[in-house]
Amino acid sequence: MKSILITGGCGFIGANFVRLAIEQLPAARIVNLDKLTYAGNPENLAGLENHPRYRFVKGDICDASLVGRLFAEEGFDCVVHFAAESHVDRSIEGPAEFISTNILGTFTLLEAARKAWKGTVPLKGQSPRFLHVSTDEVYGSLGETGYFTETTPYDPRSPYSASKASSDHLVSAYHHTYGLPVLITNCSNNYGPYQFPEKLIPLIINNALNGKDLPVYGDGKNVRDWLYVVDHCTAILKVLGNGRIGETYNVGGNSEKQNIEVVQTICDILDEKSGLLSSGQPRRSLIRFVKDRAGHDRRYAIDASKISDELGWQPSLAFDEGIRRTIDWYLENSDWISAVLDGSYHTYYQKMYGER
Numbered sequence: 001m002k003s004i005l006i007t008g009g010c011g012f013i014g015a016n017f018v019r020l021a022i023e024q025l026p027a028a029r030i031v032n033l034d035k036l037t038y039a040g041n042p043e044n045l046a047g048l049e050n051h052p053r054y055r056f057v058k059g060d061i062c063d064a065s066l067v068g069r070l071f072a073e074e075g076f077d078c079v080v081h082f083a084a085e086s087h088v089d090r091s092i093e094g095p096a097e098f099i100s101t102n103i104l105g106t107f108t109l110l111e112a113a114r115k116a117w118k119g120t121v122p123l124k125g126q127s128p129r130f131l132h133v134s135t136d137e138v139y140g141s142l143g144e145t146g147y148f149t150e151t152t153p154y155d156p157r158s159p160y161s162a163s164k165a166s167s168d169h170l171v172s173a174y175h176h177t178y179g180l181p182v183l184i185t186n187c188s189n190n191y192g193p194y195q196f197p198e199k200l201i202p203l204i205i206n207n208a209l210n211g212k213d214l215p216v217y218g219d220g221k222n223v224r225d226w227l228y229v230v231d232h233c234t235a236i237l238k239v240l241g242n243g244r245i246g247e248t249y250n251v252g253g254n255s256e257k258q259n260i261e262v263v264q265t266i267c268d269i270l271d272e273k274s275g276l277l278s279s280g281q282p283r284r285s286l287i288r289f290v291k292d293r294a295g296h297d298r299r300y301a302i303d304a305s306k307i308s309d310e311l312g313w314q315p316s317l318a319f320d321e322g323i324r325r326t327i328d329w330y331l332e333n334s335d336w337i338s339a340v341l342d343g344s345y346h347t348y349y350q351k352m353y354g355e356r
Contacts, residue, residue, distance in 0.1 A: 002027065002028060002029065002075075002077055003028070003029045003031070003074050003075050003076045003077055003078070004021065004025070004028050004029065004030050004031065004076065004077075004078040004079070004080060005031050005033060005070065005071075005074070005076045005078070005079045005080070006018055006021070006030060006031065006032050006033070006079075006080045006082065007033050007034070007061050007079070007080070007081045007082055007083035007105075007109065008033075008034055008040065008061075008081075008082035008083030008084065009030075009032030009033070009034055009045070009056075009082065010032065010034040010036060010040040010041055010042050010044055010045060010056075011034070011039055011040050011041075011044075011082060011083070011196075012039070012044075012190070012192075012194050012195040012196060012199075012229065013082055013133070013190055013229055013232060013233070014032070014034070014082035014083070015041075015044035015045055015194050016192065016193065016194060016229045016230055016232075016233050017080065017082065017233040017236060018030060018032055018045055018048070018054075019045070019048075020230065020233045020234070020237065021080075021237070022048065022051065022053065022054060024237060025237075028053065028078075029053050029054075029055070029074070030053055030054050030055070031054075031055045031056075031057060031070065031074050031076070032045070032054070032055070032056045032057065033057045033059055033061065033066075033067070033070065033083070034056070034057075034058065034059075034083065035058070035059065035060045035061070035083070036058055037085075038196070039086075039087075039196040039198075041194070041196075041339075041340055042056070043336065043339065044194045055074075057070065060105070061081075061083050061101070061105035061106075061108055061109055062100060062101065062104050062105045062108050063108070064108050064111070064112070067108055067109060067112045068112050068115070068116075070112075071112050071113070071115075071116040072116075076113075076116065076128075077128045077129070078128065078129050078130075078131075078240065079109060079113055079129070079130045079131065080131045080133065080236065080240065081106065081109055081130070081131065081132045081133060082133050083101065083105060084101060084102050084105075084133075084164065084167075085097050085098045085101045085102055085160070085163070086135075086160065087160070087198055087199070088137075088158045088160045088161070088293065089198075089293065090160075090198075091158055091159035091160035091163070092158060092159065092293070092294055092295075095159035095163075098159050098160055098163040099159075099163055101163075102160075102163035102164055102166070102167050103163055103166045103167055103170070106132065106167040106170055106171065107170055109130075110130070110170060110171065110174045110180065113128070113130050113180060114174060114178050114180055117180070117181075127181045127245065128181055129181050129182075129183060129240060129245070130171070130174075130180060130181060130182045130183070131182070131183045131184075131185065131236065131239060131240050131243075132167065132168065132171040132182060132183070132184045132185070133185055133187070133236065134164050134167070134168050134184055134185065134186045134187070135161065135164050135186060135187060136148050136186050136187065136188050136225070136250065136252070136300050136302055137156065137157075137158070137160065137161035137164065137297065137300065138154050138155075138156050138161050138164050138165040138168055138186065139152045139153075139154060139155060139156075139186075139300075140154070140155030140156060140157055140161075140297065141155075141157060141297035141298050141299060141300070142298070142299040142300060142301055143298070143299065144299070146301070147301045147302060147303035148186075148250060148300065148301065148302050148303060149250065149303045149306075150186075150247075150248045150249070150250055150306055154168075154169075157295045157297055158294075158295050158297075168184055168186075168248075171184055172184065172246075172248075175245070175246045176246075181245045181246075182245065182246060183239050183240070183243045183244075183245065183246075183247060183248075183249070184247075184248040184249070185235065185236060185239055185248070185249050185250075185251050186248060186249075186250050186251070186302075187227060187232050187235075187250075187251040187252070187302075188224065188225035188226065188227045188251070188252040188253055188300060188301075188302045189224040189225065189226050189227060189253075189300070190226075190227050190228075190229045190232055191226055191227070191228065191229065191322065191323070191326055192228050192229030192230060192322070192325070192326050192329070193229070193326065193329045193330075193333075194229075194336075195229070196340060197337055197340065197341065200259065200262065200263075201262065201266065201323070201326065202330065202337070203215075204262070204263050204266050204267075205266055205270070205326075205327060205330045206330070206337055206341075207286070208266060208267055208270050208283045208286060209270065209274065209330075209331075209334075211277055211278065211286070212286065213286055213287075213288045214263055214267070214283070214286045214287045214288060215288055215290045216259060216260055216263055216287055216288065216289050216290065217259065217289075217290060217291075217292045217293050217296060218289070218291075218292030218293075218296060219260075219289065220258060220259050220260030220263070220289060221258045221259070221260060222258065222259050222296060222297070222298055222299065223256050223257065223258050223259075223298070223299040223300065223301070224256070224257065224259065224262075224299075224300050225252045225253055225254070225255060225256050225300055225301050225302050226253050226255040226256075226257055226262070226319050226322070226323075227251065227252060227253030227255070227315060228253065228315065228316075228317040228322035228325075228326075230317075231253065231315040231316055231317060231322075232251055234313065234316075235249075235251045235307060235313050236251075238307065238311045238312070238313045239307065239311065242310075242311050243310075243311065244310070249306055249307040249310075249311075250302045250303060250304050250306065250307065251302065251304055251307060251313075252301070252302025252303070252304040252315075253302075253315045253317075253319065253322075254304070254315055254318075255315075255318060255319035255322075256299075256301055257319060260287075262323075263287060264284055264287075265320075265323060266283075266323065266327065267282065267283035267284045267286070267287070268282075268283075268284070269323070269324060269327050270283055270327065271283055273327070273331065274331075
């Protein structure tokens with residue numbers, strides 16, 4: 001891999017991946033294409049602005065002329081596609097942006113890659129690669145038992161997961177129809193540094209630190225498999241380097257937790273590290289159960305045996321250690337979280353959860 005296009009590299013997972021790629025791929029040039037929507041923050045990559053192997057381009061993945069021009073300028077032999085609208089609540093409130101970015105944006109990138117790589121003769125053991133980063137939410141909801149595998153039928157339940165399912169199918173179709181050298185990863189819930197504070201873990205950390213209500217949907221017993229973001233990024237590097245073209249790899253953290261367990265764990269760790277609330281109460285007293293999200297999937301759980309067996313990848317952090325690292329990062333970077341909580345986010349937050 002000599003020249004890599006990373007889309008959405010200023011977002012949560014993308015920024016962590018850019019940093020890892022700069023470190024782990026010393027011969028590769030990294031071009032980061034990001035629209036800088038509310039969740040894309042260039043400060044996530046502070047310190048890389050003048051790196052000789054890094055280029056940032058502000059732009060939309062739906063802009064075919066821009067994407068085509070970048071392929072011509074940079075001669076990409078690899079695409080890692082993170083850019084997506086990803087918040088389920090936002091997809092319920094306004095699905096149009098999800099259709100545009102997640103489906104049409106992926107189509108635009110696939111077309112650019114197809115045109116640029118058409119007629120390319122792979123060298124021995126080498127070929128261009130288009131890696132599409134997706135989610136376990138495309139599979140729908142599990143009962144109390146069972147796991148998602150790479151052959152689980154798709155059954156998306158929200159506009160977000162439906163848009164990601166559509167993009168997965170497009171990527172797969174471009175492989176079968178045009179021979180495009182694609183790879184797909186479907187990951188479980190990520191957490192860690194630089195995550196925008198609309199998602200559960202950074203939302204709870206921020207609210208708990210500031211004595212605000214901790215909103216928990218329904219009865220709080222929805223189960224997710226939690227994956228530390230750097231572990232996810234190492235998995236992507238494994239798939240990128242050694243994955244079989246045309247294949248899908250599920251990436252999970254082997255850390256199933258109920259949402260209420262996650263919230264309570266954060267409360268207890270913050271009480272330990274920062275002391276009780278000014279009222280003398282523990283932070284668990286801030287938990288408020290709110291009306292459940294429409295179409296809220298009950299349980300996700302990933303069977304990651306394929307990536308383990310074929311590529312030797314395993315998550316390195318259990319949730320108990322990963323969540324402590326995450327909390328420590330947010331405690332040490334309080335200025336970061338304050339900076340991203342701008343007016344538009346406060347308006348959205350107030351609408352969705354209320355501020356009492």
